[in-house]
Amino acid sequence: MTPRRVALMFPGQGSQRPGMGRPWLGRPGWSLVDRAAEASGRDVAALLLDAEEDELRRTDNAQLATFVLESVILGELREEMEAVRNPVACAGHSLGEFTALTAAGLIDFDDAVRLVVARGEAMRRACASAPGVMSAVLGLDAEPLEAAIAEIRTAGGLVWVANLNSPQQSVLSGSPEGVALGVRAAEQLGALRVVDLPVGGAFHTPLMLSALSTFGRAVDATRFHSSGIPVVANVDAVAYADGGHWPDLTKQQMISPVRWSDTVRELTGPLGCDLLVEIGPGRALAGMAKAIAPGVERMSISEPAKLSLLAA
Structure with missing residues (x-):
């Protein structure tokens, strides 16, 4: 074998x-x-x-x-x-x-x-010193999500796509306010679900x-x-x-x-x-x-x- x-x-x-x-x-x-x-x-x-x-x-x-x-x-x-x-x-x-x-x-x-x-x-x-959160975005391609998150950062929001986990799963990371804006953008793009992660900060940003x-x-x-x-x-x-x-x-x-x-x-x-x-x-x-x-x-x-x- x-x-x-x-x-x-x-x-x-x-x-x-x-x-x-x-x-x-x-x-x-x-x-x-x-x-x-x-x-x-x-x-x-x-x-x-x-x-x-x-x-x-x-x-x-x-x-x-x-x-x-x-x-x-x-x-x-x-x-x-x-x-x-x-x-x-x-x-x-x-x-x-x-x-x-x-x-x-x-x-x-x-x-x-x-x-x-x-x-x-x-x-x-x-x-x-810099409180943060992370949320998983399910059912959405990474490319349009990354483009939307880049626009939020251009406007001053502190949010990034921190994990590219699978073709339909990405993780947002940043300040609570920035991630909230990112979640709203993901939902507007058609994300199926958003899940808050049990971590204590804005990792990989x-x-x-x-x-x-x-x-x-x-x-x-x-x-x-x-x-x-x-x-x-x-x-x-x-x-x-x-x-x-x-x-x-x-x-x-x-x-x-x-x-x-x-x-x-x-x-x-x-x-x-x-x-x-x-x-x-x-x-x-x-x-x-x-x-x-x-x-x-x-x-x-x-x-x-x-x-x-x-x-x-």
């Missing part, structure tokens, strides 16, 4: 939920929770087991908890399927890009924990510039490796396996749109992946992939019962 060409995908902030670590408690992969606690100085187990929705919504908590849970699940999956130990490529949505870098061997786990902590804290402070300077120092202090497994970058949907590219890419990601549609096309086109495995809480990336590359098999692994899907 021809070996599967597997791509690993990792979701980002907004996929978290209370108690999401409970199904994995006591399993071998849980040892990474203790390791992450030591590297971060945070009670990571409490975030995964006991944190309420409001606590998990806080940017720094959401990012650390989601990254560590994805790493726990990845460790478990590697015991079940050879192709997960040696994927063709990896990719992660926003925060998930740091799990992808770890999975590919481009950054060590402890260093990634420290980067995620620095990123979350910097973004939380930026959110406090210039409103995160103050976070970039702080986070950039943490990036500059981090060692990136080269790897035989590339990661497709959010900022340009290009696959990079040379660690020298990633310091700049991880910085630019904070203020640039996430080009997820193009990322999935890169995975399933030039890279030739025929199985997309989403690792982490929720099923959002698998749903997006269905819209982007409907002929490619995909699955989501968020709880131990799903491990048998890959072992089969």
